[in-house]
Amino acid sequence: MNAPASINFSHRHLLRIEGLSVPEINALLDLADTYVEVNRQVEKKQSVLRGRTQINLFFESSTRTRTSFELAGKRLGADVINMTVEGSSIKKGETMIDTAMTLNAMHPDVLVVRHHDSGAVELLSQKVDGAVINAGDGSHEHPTQALLDALTIRRRRNKLAGLVVAICGDVLHSRVARSNIHLLTTMGAEVRVIAPPTLLPRFVDRLGVKVFHDMKRGLEDCDAIMMLRLQTERMHGAFVPSIREYFHFYGLDKEKLARAKPDALIMHPGPMNRGVEIDTVLADDIDRSVIREQVEMGVAVRMACLHALLLPAANRGANVERLRSALFGP
Amino acid sequence: MTEGKRRVFTNARLLDPASGRDERGALLVDGHMIADVGPRVFADGIPRDIEVIDCRGLCLAPGLVDLRVFTGEPGEEHKETLASAGAAAAVGGVTTIITMPDTDPVIDDVALVEFVARRARDTADVHVLPTAAITKGLKGEAMTEVGLLKAAGAVALTDGSHTVANAQVMRRTLAYASSFDMLVMQHAQEPTLGQSGHMNEGEVATRLGLAGIPTEAETIMVERDIRLVEMTGARYHVASISTAAAIDAVRRAKARGLPVTCAVAPYHFALNENAVGAYRTFAKTSPPLRTEEDRLAVVEGLRDGTIDVIASCHDPQDQDSKRLPFALAEDGVIGLETLLPVSLELHHNDRVPLLDVLRALTARPAQLLGLRAGALKPGMPADLIVFDLDLPWVIDPEQFRSKSKNTAFEDRPVQGRAVMTVVDGKIVHRHGL
Numbered sequence: 088m089n090a091p092a093s094i095n096f097s098h099r100h101l102l103r104i105e106g107l108s109v110p111e112i113n114a115l116l117d118l119a120d121t122y123v124e125v126n127r128q129v130e131k132k133q134s135v136l137r138g139r140t141q142i143n144l145f146f147e148s149s150t151r152t153r154t155s156f157e158l159a160g161k162r163l164g165a166d167v168i169n170m171t172v173e174g175s176s177i178k179k180g181e182t183m184i185d186t187a188m189t190l191n192a193m194h195p196d197v198l199v200v201r202h203h204d205s206g207a208v209e210l211l212s213q214k215v216d217g218a219v220i221n222a223g224d225g226s227h228e229h230p231t232q233a234l235l236d237a238l239t240i241r242r243r244r245n246k247l248a249g250l251v252v253a254i255c256g257d258v259l260h261s262r263v264a265r266s267n268i269h270l271l272t273t274m275g276a277e278v279r280v281i282a283p284p285t286l287l288p289r290f291v292d293r294l295g296v297k298v299f300h301d302m303k304r305g306l307e308d309c310d311a312i313m314m315l316r317l318q319t320e321r322m323h324g325a326f327v328p329s330i331r332e333y334f335h336f337y338g339l340d341k342e343k344l345a346r347a348k349p350d351a352l353i354m355h356p357g358p359m360n361r362g363v364e365i366d367t368v369l370a371d372d373i374d375r376s377v378i379r380e381q382v383e384m385g386v387a388v389r390m391a392c393l394h395a396l397l398l399p400a401a402n403r404g405a406n407v408e409r410l411r412s413a414l415f416g417p
Numbered sequence: 418m419t420e421g422k423r424r425v426f427t428n429a430r431l432l433d434p435a436s437g438r439d440e441r442g443a444l445l446v447d448g449h450m451i452a453d454v455g456p457r458v459f460a461d462g463i464p465r466d467i468e469v470i471d472c473r474g475l476c477l478a479p480g481l482v483d484l485r486v487f488t489g490e491p492g493e494e495h496k497e498t499l500a501s502a503g504a505a506a507a508v509g510g511v512t513t514i515i516t517m518p519d520t521d522p523v524i525d526d527v528a529l530v531e532f533v534a535r536r537a538r539d540t541a542d543v544h545v546l547p548t549a550a551i552t553k554g555l556k557g558e559a560m561t562e563v564g565l566l567k568a569a570g571a572v573a574l575t576d577g578s579h580t581v582a583n584a585q586v587m588r589r590t591l592a593y594a595s596s597f598d599m600l601v602m603q604h605a606q607e608p609t610l611g612q613s614g615h616m617n618e619g620e621v622a623t624r625l626g627l628a629g630i631p632t633e634a635e636t637i638m639v640e641r642d643i644r645l646v647e648m649t650g651a652r653y654h655v656a657s658i659s660t661a662a663a664i665d666a667v668r669r670a671k672a673r674g675l676p677v678t679c680a681v682a683p684y685h686f687a688l689n690e691n692a693v694g695a696y697r698t699f700a701k702t703s704p705p706l707r708t709e710e711d712r713l714a715v716v717e718g719l720r721d722g723t724i725d726v727i728a729s730c731h732d733p734q735d736q737d738s739k740r741l742p743f744a745l746a747e748d749g750v751i752g753l754e755t756l757l758p759v760s761l762e763l764h765h766n767d768r769v770p771l772l773d774v775l776r777a778l779t780a781r782p783a784q785l786l787g788l789r790a791g792a793l794k795p796g797m798p799a800d801l802i803v804f805d806l807d808l809p810w811v812i813d814p815e816q817f818r819s820k821s822k823n824t825a826f827e828d829r830p831v832q833g834r835a836v837m838t839v840v841d842g843k844i845v846h847r848h849g850l
């Protein structure tokens with residue numbers, strides 16, 4: 088038993104965090120909060136998206152993000168289909184646009200798209216009728232990851248404004264970093280990026296972050312530490328001399344962690360390279376690491392995004408409280 | 418020699434950057450040639466046997482000489498043929514186009530230079546003058562037959578959109594070409610710094626998550642080449658300059674008396690990197706659109722004469738080459754039909770005097786290649802345009818004669834348009850006059 092809630096979110100697609108307002112981000116996080124509770128019940132199935140079709144179109148391999156979106160859609164009652172590059176006509180030379188147009192003719196209500204090129208999801212969104220959610224495009228953005236990171240932090244600290252968050256590692260190639268920078272700076276957090284100069288975009292300071300090359304100094308008094316994966320597959324040529332040297336200066340270990348606040352959260356978008364950017368002991372430290380919690384928040388956040396984009400306008404006017412009371416009683 | 422048809426353009430504002438002339442008057446064409454020009458031509462009445470074209474006070478100037486035009490012929494005729502490029506040129510007021518050797522096959526052989534010249538003569542409305550590759554296959558390794566190519570009609574040497582990266586190859590090319598007085602035109606981008614990038618390395622690229630091409634990629638190559646010019650004394654030309662630092666390097670080289678020149682594309686003074694917006698591939702160019710500071714430096718370079726030439730850098734691309742994720746899309750913007758109006762913005766915005774704008778489009782490029790063009794002078798070929806300096810219109814790619822529609826100026830309101838184009842005394846375009 089449930090009633091669809093409405094949410095004040097008037098975008099057709101979710102392509103990027105950049106440009107979202109504080110109320111829009113808060114609305115998505117509030118709705119996601121209610122879905123966290125739904126997902127912890129034995130009966131998780133909702134009917135908000137009953138009769139809707141969701142296609143997960145992944146031009147780049149992914150297990151966790153695709154699974155998370157698939158679960159999110161199914162829990163909301165949508166019919167979910169997964170399409171990956173393997174076994175599709177992409178390999179036969181069909182262009183991305185042709186694939187999108189073909190799928191579009193089948194009237195999906197939402198396409199969840201991941202692509203290895205920056206801007207590809209935006210391009211695709213211009214050619215289809217339904218909603219499009221960016222599940223990561225090249226080195227550009229990964230909006231749902233930033234939302235789930237924000238939800239994780241907010242639930243632990245009850246706020247985002249005023250917190251100090253360090254983003255460490257391969258910022259240059261990271262869509263997660265860009266989305267998180269936009270979201271956290273919009274919400275009033277102080278964002279630091281910590282990396283060797285070769286792994287930072289040259290003008291990253293223009294995004295409103297503080298730049299550190301010395302990890303120990305950068306971690307001073309941080310509330311949360313986001314470790315990024317070293318994306319060797321996007322690297323052409325040498326960005327760091329060796330994995331050993333990288334871990335020595337930029338891997339998160341106990342000694343460097345000691346500079347942050349005693350209760351600082353350790354986060355990682357996964358998949359982790361243990362021993363490259365993060366010490367195995369820390370990754371598994373249940374007192375500090377919220378890495379598994381991030382995965383849980385991921386499903387809730389994606390339910391909230393699907394809900395926000397697909398709930399018909401006719402149902403708008405109800406609110407998150409109605410869903411809450413329908414689920415848990417007045 | 419037979420007596421040609423005589424035609425007089427009356428009531429014109431004569432604009433001749435070569436002589437500095439800007440006055441009311443008339444111009445007489447006899448057959449293929451300009452016979453007379455000035456305020457007193459037929460001031461006392463016109464003989465009956467002459468065709469009269471009343472310019473109604475509009476501007477009459479030499480036809481534009483476009484130093485950098487890519488076509489698809491041979492090899493990619495679906496993007497542009499010499500005929501369609503010629504038609505676009507005529508509409509745009511361009512009477513001479515200099516074609517780039519980046520075709521399939523590459524124009525690196527005498528027979529291919531002759532092929533382009535012959536095809537153009539048979540099919541194009543305007544003068545088409547081919548350049549030849551500096552290196553065979555544009556590979557940057559083996560020098561082409563410079564002397565024979567020149568004899569076959571190649572007007573300059575360039576590897577088109579490719580850079581001669583190897584310093585030794587460039588040194589030898591410059592040294593060898595200087596003995597034939599051939600201009601060497603370089604696409605100046607240090608490949609190891611520039612190749613992996615897709616747009617200017619700046620704030621926009623940082624936001625979009627696109628790998629950047631730093632301005633230093635251009636500056637380093639221009640500065641290196643200037644050193645080689647100093648060694649060899651060859652005439653060297655930066656084919657498309659885009660950065661403040663490189664313009665400054667050319668300015669200093671000129672001050673030292675070196676035979677260094679450069680050209681700029683309209684998009685480098687009319688647009689900056691923000692035009693890429695949300696991954697607009699029609700704003701993907703090489704060199705890339707730069708910062709606002711660089712754009713202003715280009716305008717200043719045109720104003721003080723450091724930049725010699727405005728070239729369209731016309732580079733036709735079809736939908737399949739552009740409707741792609743930004744990193745995968747081809748570089749290039751077409752420009753033959755927007756060269757004049759976008760360049761005239763410099764005048765309308767009071768940035769560069771009108772005659773200086775026109776000089777960079779006519780007399781200066783003609784002079785660099787030693788062409789008999791770009792001047793309103795008796796005895797010169799009658800390559801002329803009549804244009805309405807102030808006519809407002811909105812750029813609409815659907816109206817283009819070019820086979821490709823990849824303009825960066827779609828929907829841009831502009832002022833000024835060619836209403837008549839004359840090539841060798843023959844009217845090849847007439848619209849509203």
